[in-house]
Amino acid sequence: MNTSSLSIACIRSLVIDQINKSKSGHPGMAIGSAPILYTLFTRHLKADPTHPKWMNRDRFILSAGHASALLYAILHVAGYDLSIDDLKQFRQLDSRTPGHPEIDVTPGVDCSSGPLGQGIAQAVGFALAEQSLKNLYPNGKNIFDHYTYCLCGDGCLQEGLSQESISFAGHQKLNKLILFYDNNNVTLDGSLDLSFSEDVKKRFEACEWEVLEVKDGNDVEEIDKAITKAKISPKPSLIIVHTVIGYGSINQGTSKVHGAPLGEEDGRRAKELYKYNYPPFTVLDEVYQDFKNTFIKRGQEKYQAWENLFNEYQKNYPQEAKKIISAQNNSVLTELYSDDPRFDVGVKEATRQTSKTILQFLHANIHNLIGGSADVAGSVYTKIPNEPFFSPEHREGRTINFGIREFAMASIQNGMLLHGGLRTYVGCFLVFADYLKPAIRMAALERIPAVYIFSHDSIAVGEDGPTHQPVEQLAMLRSIPNVEVFRPCDANEVATAYRLMFAQEDHPVCIILTRQALPTLNGTLTKDREKGGYVVSYEVKHADITIIASGSEVSLAIEAQEKLLKQGIDSRVVSMLSMERFLKQDPSYIKETLGNDYSKRITVEMLSSFGWHKFAPHVMSIDTFGASAPFEDCLKKFNFNSDELVRRIKEIL
């Protein structure tokens, strides 16, 4: 048996062993794809397992995350800090080998994946980041120069997200992106032709991709040739590899090997076919040696060469080198404003307008800030003046027109952040947060500081009507673990929200903005606004009632407060800039702010009441869909005004 056959047999056996031991997992594709990853690692992938976070390594993303056992097997034999004992803990609690790949859990895993399609989209983000970084620094082309590889199956290509991603990648000519398609003709429910018969080659060609094909997925030489060709293509490349799902199993080629362990007997049978008749978890020295001679040797040499290059770079461009290093941890370099700019009290402007001002300021001052919108830059106000769009002709562009592809936009952002070196933001209408929600969840899982700018934040959207008026979207965002949502009530709060959003590095944040103008308040000048919730108007210690409001409803609440005062009713208004942040404060501060008596509180938000009862038993909200009408008429229809709030409060008291 030649070396590569032996190594592939070993890797396949490790897949079988992991899944058999844990009695859970997806062996089919993991076994079938083994020669792809083997060829990639031993002949092409530039990475040094002793420096798994090297910024110029090639990236590999397993979009078909259910084939995780394959990735773990190969990371082990390739010398990453992942032991046989780790493999034995496959899918066990707190192990380094979870069911689907998780970033920061396993050395060598560049990206979390599992929800189908999202690996491809994130890979596009990695490839975009590489192109962007090259042009962000003088002579950056030497420092950032790597490929992004991705492996997907049928599932990823059926998901619409894949189309958004490949159309964008083709349009952007992200030529250093290479996608393997494990074409095994089987899905969970049976044969692929039950649901899928499109011409994948043609579809990718239509989207400006290079398409290569490997007829025999066990043929290392053919896979190698395809990768070599793909690397020099001026377009992103798809390599279609025809494989046999569960190769070697008695059920090979059927859906029976998709999601169930082979079991001992069938496992032994498969290993016999591979001619790898060893006890479970055996790795022959020849296999380790194979990877040492190829992958590890190449990786270490490349790493060393790059180190030398970067040392040279540091001498020639000390400032830039410093920026490059510190940008790696996603942190925003400049202490831009420890205190927020002041806005004139009483001046009315839409919070999307203030957002525009701040965003343009950040853009001018944070050299590695890049972002864009899903074709609504002119409405969400993410346009940066005198700045070319990022494009094949303008790789230096730091604004991106993602097209009308919300989900891909957000997933690409995830990839860019995971790549490292950039800070990012993306924007669209709040109601279309629905389209990209799965990507926010992924960002939250990955603990990356993705920034979402959502404007047009209530029924005040007006004429576009119920399909365009958010109601429950804010509840949806607030309910995602590890996500922080800001809904500023005026210019001061917008500035604070931006500062807090970009100051952190470990979770996604959303800022929710109005289309309509809001007055800049006096009460928002307090430092307490950083606490997420605070008394914004009338510091009354024993108010009869606490009105808790957010965004556009804070000024409405203050209006009601004035009316109540004339009727002898003392109230306080709390601005709830961010529930999540507020709830992290000291319990005594929380209590003091809200007032002791739960029954004497009311919340006001022109969106769903869902989730607000944590703060108050009384809610003024919109719990039905909106209506198409000028926004003043909408508000009238839903009786959303300070008089109604006053009426309700008097009823409570």
Next chain:
Amino acid sequence: MNTSSLSIACIRSLVIDQINKSKSGHPGMAIGSAPILYTLFTRHLKADPTHPKWMNRDRFILSAGHASALLYAILHVAGYDLSIDDLKQFRQLDSRTPGHPEIDVTPGVDCSSGPLGQGIAQAVGFALAEQSLKNLYPNGKNIFDHYTYCLCGDGCLQEGLSQESISFAGHQKLNKLILFYDNNNVTLDGSLDLSFSEDVKKRFEACEWEVLEVKDGNDVEEIDKAITKAKISPKPSLIIVHTVIGYGSINQGTSKVHGAPLGEEDGRRAKELYKYNYPPFTVLDEVYQDFKNTFIKRGQEKYQAWENLFNEYQKNYPQEAKKIISAQNNSVLTELYSDDPRFDVGVKEATRQTSKTILQFLHANIHNLIGGSADVAGSVYTKIPNEPFFSPEHREGRTINFGIREFAMASIQNGMLLHGGLRTYVGCFLVFADYLKPAIRMAALERIPAVYIFSHDSIAVGEDGPTHQPVEQLAMLRSIPNVEVFRPCDANEVATAYRLMFAQEDHPVCIILTRQALPTLNGTLTKDREKGGYVVSYEVKHADITIIASGSEVSLAIEAQEKLLKQGIDSRVVSMLSMERFLKQDPSYIKETLGNDYSKRITVEMLSSFGWHKFAPHVMSIDTFGASAPFEDCLKKFNFNSDELVRRIKEIL
């Protein structure tokens, strides 16, 4: 000027007038596409404006919903019950001409649209329904025989949903689906080539569509020829029509006419170019006459012919004809079970397992029930034995393999229900409710009885890990207006949930199912379970504490209750089968069930606590992401067991 030019000029003028009057709207595509709709209506569309709900009419779906002014203009001149006064109320409160088309608001509107991509996906559902209905009844091919037309722009094609939909439609050879692509090379943020350069023709061909092209979007004869060809193609057809956005405006061909009114001056200028120099909202008699001679005449004749045919059919197939008629309003014909089947107390089975039993029973007994899953039929248990999948070869199949295309699946369901004549369901894992959420919202807006079967409903998913373990998804579903969510705790509740789900006709419903086995309880036998929430264990009038649980946590709560009782603590357990249903009950029943004292209540659900504080200040929940491990280990890690619940309750008391 010939008749068609005059009519098109009039329609374009009505578009300009509506938008100018309301000072809001999207004139660009509405003006550009006018000849497409004109040709379709006058030469092909089979519909009778005096019978707008005729079951065998051709359907038209405006996927580019922002071009609503065009649809309203043509519906008016085509004789629908939509007056000039209605057009003058464009985008005004409670008018029949809202910002985006809304079903049941405007006669002649077959589908709500606006959120991009969803019109195309729903159109696929319409076309699928036609094919299914043909084969559902003997000689059904005569009764159901119509085309589904759809008009989209660039935005719809950029959305990934369009790819899922066209790939599915091509695979299913839905040849009576004809999609117009208004190719005007402009999006909101500017020229299309900023974000889109794919070869649309090739992409659709790759997905097994017929593709036709019309070079001049003002050429009625060319459009006519293309439609004629498309109608006889054995594949679904795309007609690419090259148009000029905002044709006639000084800003024609640019993004400036996308989303802003032309204004009086530019409007007048455009009308001059059209040679239609009349005051706003003028419709010449020649125009009405044009439609009378063509669209209306043809429609009435076709309607009459079909009426005769159906009368004949009623004679030959009286039973079937009766079924056809009553199925039109989406109602389930048979009173299948007014009382639910009984399940043996104590027997343990997963609620997905009971769901399978009930679903198969419904399938066998409801002749027009059709549904499927996103390639997880084997896990969500939506497989129907001895039933072929719906396919070009098996149009009689009543189970659909939608492929790994959750969003399209749900949108297609919407189209099928809007078509009328069928009842439906779709299924996938709860965590991937994220992918299809926008379609549930649309179903809720459309007030259609879409059914979603979501299994694998908590961290008890186990080994697949955090990307596959739902946490916040249930909150997301519950927060959507007009959606009812059921999370049954045992077999009895599953049966009830199904009965209630299929008994209604005006809103979407979700049923949330476990992967793991649950005991069948005694307390679930009460009739009160229909109320959505009820005391499931120990009818204690003055319990020390009320435990409110749902799904798999109800039996856990009962376990805790028994332990508490041994320690002298009286408690009641409330099963919250459906929050929405429970909250619609009489306030006194709600109070009685939950107990008077808000502070003496605790909720238990192994998902996010978000939204539960409406019922109790204390919550036992999962508010972080899960973990990859055998599910027992997961539960241990999160300390989710009856002992912990007992501990917390004692702390409260």
